[in-house]
């Protein structure tokens with residue numbers, strides 16, 4: 001599933017959770033506030049009537065003690081008075097609970113969205129786009145396009161893989177920054193192909209190739225790399241990053257754009273640079 005698909009699923013789940021939360025909270029709200037207020041008024045009225053009656057009895061017969069039980073018994077039977085009474089404290093707690101549950105629901109929805117967004121971001125790309133293996137063409141054809149009769153090379157850019165393809169001698173891999181890494185694909189000959197990520201390792205600008213100097217020169221802050229993407233100058237902290245590569249059964253060069261290899265600034269270079277004027 002793509003990140004967009006997960007995001008849509010997350011929105012649907014969040015909406016269902018919100019509806020469920022509202023229904024749950026609404027179902028627990030209890031009697032409407034108008035009912036509560038009405039009962040308070042009747043109780044207050046009954047208390048007032050009792051006090052007035054008690055005062056009147058005391059005035060007429062000071063020695064006679066009022067009998068609350070008799071007053072209670074004289075109350076008219078009113079169905080409204082038989083309801084469960086809710087105190088002011090209980091009423092305020094109910095409202096507080098409502099607010100707490102609302103805030104809790106919103107917080108839960110936020111956390112759910114955040115978790116789904118994180119999951120979508122980290123979800124492995126199993127499709128055919130960037131981040132997965134990409135077949136970029138027949139290995140022999142690509143190599144023939146890149147290598148020039150005069151011994152120089154014209155790097156080939158493959159937009160789908162965000163990569164520059166450059167030639168690389170397998171013999172030079174030993175002792176280089178790339179020794180032991182699966183970053184050179186070969187059909188058995190010494191010269192194979194390497195796939196450099198187009199992104200500058202300084203701040204991420206796209207690095208163009210410079211055929212005259214036989215290197216890569218970043219227009220943003222002037223970092224320079226040789227034909228194999230080894231650091232030569234500028235603020236870049238390391239060599240250009242590169243992808244894993246392989247050749248499939250049909251002879252196609254496959255760039256594994258999910259396998260990125262970082263290497264430190266090369267101390268022993270595998271390519272001479274510059275071989276001509278700079279571009280930047």
Ligand code: FES
Pocket residue numbers: 200201202203204205218219220221222223234235236
């Ligand atoms: S982004 Fe390339 S040198 Fe700064």
